[in-house]
Amino acid sequence: MAPERERTPAGASAATRPRTRLDQPRPPRRRLLPEWDPEAFGRLSERIARFLGTGRFIVWMTVVIIVWVLWNIAVPGALKFDEYPFIFLTLALSLQASYAAPLILLAQNRQDDRDRVNLEQDRKQNERSIADTEYLTREIAALRIGLGEVATRDWIRSELQDLLKDLDGQVVFPADRSPGRDVEDR
Template sequence: MSEPGRKLDTPSTRRTISFNLDSDVVGMYSERVARFLGTGRYLAIQTVVVIVWIALNLVAVSIRWDPYPFILLNLAFSTQAAYAAPLILLAQNRQENRDRVSLEEDRLRSAQTKADTEFLARELAAVRLAVGDTVTRDYLRKELDDLLDELTERLGATADDEPSGGPGTRDRTR
């Protein structure tokens, strides 16, 4: 049964120790470790440590801490792998998230660039149409020359049709 004085509708208060770890800080350090584990420097250091480990355990009989099957060395490698694999996966997940954000930004930037290009193409087409409707100097000169030729022809034809008295004179004898 329940303790006297304790209400069943209220949860019990248990104090637990909680760790407040910032996931970004943990992720940042895990990426550093994962980057280090993938370098040639790390492989060189690990190779030297393994060679020294094996040499000391084979040659120095008095200080053998891990005889021939090297079980402690295998345990060390297993422990390293147990921690390295999750750290590498965490780093890959964080990189995947960054790549996803970068891809989304690239997609938005590409869409904006396409919209800007289409707008500029429409503006350029409008300018070309406006320039096409604009009278150029050569076009105006040709039109004026044609008009002058036409006026000259009309004046020449009118001068031939008028009586010898010239324009504006009338026969008043009627």
């Protein structure tokens, strides 16, 4: 138990007052109302809502109602607990419906929240994908422009063919020279 604070006289200075330690958590307070985890309650409501939406629930509910009605019609009067208008059955079904509707709505709200978060994440991912695609498009365009200035194989081939046409007839090969000119070259 935490030590009690003493009341300080009106004229006491800050140095004489007891200090509260800020580096340690306060002791837990006692509460009058019970506490519950809203996430745990939400998960429970989703499980119940999922069960209420299954064929298994419909089959079991139908079996229970048929057994209820047959019991209260076929058994002797002393064993009947709900006579013909089946008021207790109507009350039980109304009670079940009054609890099922809010639980289903709570589960739907939680699903809407999850869908909203997923939609936001998808939107951000799409924005990143679009930005990446635009970046890659710009890079490819820059490469195409850069390649437009680079000599390609076909361009070099055409240039060499043009040079060959220009040089055709001007080229003198050593075999075509006369034997006397070889002395001049020395």
